[in-house]
Amino acid sequence: MQSIDADVAIIGAGPAGLQSAIHAARRKVKTVVIGRPDQGALVKAQIENYFGIPRIKGQKIVSIGLEQAKKAGAKIYEEDVLKAEKVGDKFVLHTDHETEFTAKAVILALGISRMRLNAEGEKEFLGRGVSYCAACDANFFKGKKVAVVGNDSMAAISTVLLTNVASDVYWVTKEPTVAPPLLEKVIATKAQVVKAAWPKKIEGDQRVRKIMLDDGRVLDVDAVFIELGAKGSADLALELGIIPDPNGLISVNAKMEAEVPGIYAAGDVTGRPWQLARAVGQGCIAGTNAANFVLYGAGEPE
Ligand SMILES: Cc1cc2nc3c(=O)[nH]c(=O)nc-3n(C[C@H](O)[C@H](O)[C@H](O)COP(=O)(O)OP(=O)(O)OC[C@H]3O[C@@H](n4cnc5c(N)ncnc54)[C@H](O)[C@@H]3O)c2cc1C
Numbered sequence: 001m002q003s004i005d006a007d008v009a010i011i012g013a014g015p016a017g018l019q020s021a022i023h024a025a026r027r028k029v030k031t032v033v034i035g036r037p038d039q040g041a042l043v044k045a046q047i048e049n050y051f052g053i054p055r056i057k058g059q060k061i062v063s064i065g066l067e068q069a070k071k072a073g074a075k076i077y078e079e080d081v082l083k084a085e086k087v088g089d090k091f092v093l094h095t096d097h098e099t100e101f102t103a104k105a106v107i108l109a110l111g112i113s114r115m116r117l118n119a120e121g122e123k124e125f126l127g128r129g130v131s132y133c134a135a136c137d138a139n140f141f142k143g144k145k146v147a148v149v150g151n152d153s154m155a156a157i158s159t160v161l162l163t164n165v166a167s168d169v170y171w172v173t174k175e176p177t178v179a180p181p182l183l184e185k186v187i188a189t190k191a192q193v194v195k196a197a198w199p200k201k202i203e204g205d206q207r208v209r210k211i212m213l214d215d216g217r218v219l220d221v222d223a224v225f226i227e228l229g230a231k232g233s234a235d236l237a238l239e240l241g242i243i244p245d246p247n248g249l250i251s252v253n254a255k256m257e258a259e260v261p262g263i264y265a266a267g268d269v270t271g272r273p274w275q276l277a278r279a280v281g282q283g284c285i286a287g288t289n290a291a292n293f294v295l296y297g298a299g300e301p302e
Pocket of ligand 1: 011012013014015016017034035036037038039040041042043044045046047048049058079080081082109110111112132133135136137233236266267268269273274275276277279
């Protein structure tokens with residue numbers, strides 16, 4: 001077993017974790033990032049809505065960010081944290097490589113895993129018409145026919161958003177569970193609400209062409225937006241004494257500090273919108289404040 005002492009340990013090597021690392025390491029505290037950069041949400045994305053960069057592959061941003069974090073002085077460990085605990089005033093993290101990290105402050109930049117529909121064709125057509133983020137991918141379907149799947153407010157909001165872009169929008173829902181004003185907003189658009197139905201199968205060739213519903217209906221569409229919410233990595237948070245919300249998301253204050261002193265969180269794991277810009281902004285705040293916590297303790301500067 002290998003033991004590594006750090007000032008700031010960041011769990012997660014996506015944009016939130018890597019930006020945290022850049023800001024912490026530049027304050028000259030010993031910073032480690034534990035996580036697999038190729039496992040984050042961004043590596044599957046094509047980004048067109050990030051400030052200053054008109055169009056770039058998510059994979060490319062991650063690899064540039066990784067080099068910046070290393071150059072700033074952070075050490076990267078491509079391992080998964082399996083267990084976390086608080087021992088005295090330090091935090092101990094155990095990984096799948098049997099490495100034991102001890103740190104004075106921890107940043108949880110764990111991302112989220114989007115809830116799957118578990119329909120046939122969903123995995124096959126991911127990135128070829130199946131999307132989990134209307135806010136990210138709507139513009140790729142200008143003038144096309146699309147379906148949104150889900151029951152709650154995110155599905156409703158995505159439906160409204162897509163009516164500004166797509167030619168035809170279907171909202172497929174078992175039963176909408178949204179507040180009446182939002183439902184009225186959907187009904188006021190050109191979207192068609194397909195109630196009491198659920199996708200059974202997504203079909204296509206190079207791209208999505210149709211979805212088959214469990215009541216026998218078939219919708220000819222070019223895209224399916226699956227908006228079922230997400231789960232954060234609740235287990236690690238619980239082991240550190242933090243109670244996540246029912247969706248596994250972690251609450252933070254304006255300093256990105258969680259309810260246990262010395263623990264910070266950033267990025268998708270703290271809530272919506274699940275966007276690169278938010279992850280990077282929160283990473284900057286979390287990295288700066290975690291370093292300040294190490295340098296100045298509870299009396300850290302604003
Ligand atoms: C298909 C797709 C398209 C998208 N398109 C856009 C877009 O156009 N515009 C936009 O702004 N956003 C887009 N997004 C969202 C964007 O990718 C996320 O908001 C962003 O990546 C969140 O960053 P994060 O660092 O919080 O999480 P992630 O990027 O998900 O990174 C989380 C990291 O934590 C690691 N991790 C988790 N658990 C552990 C553990 N126990 N131990 C070690 N490491 C762990 C993971 O391996 C990963 O490295 C898209 C997402 C997807 C999936």
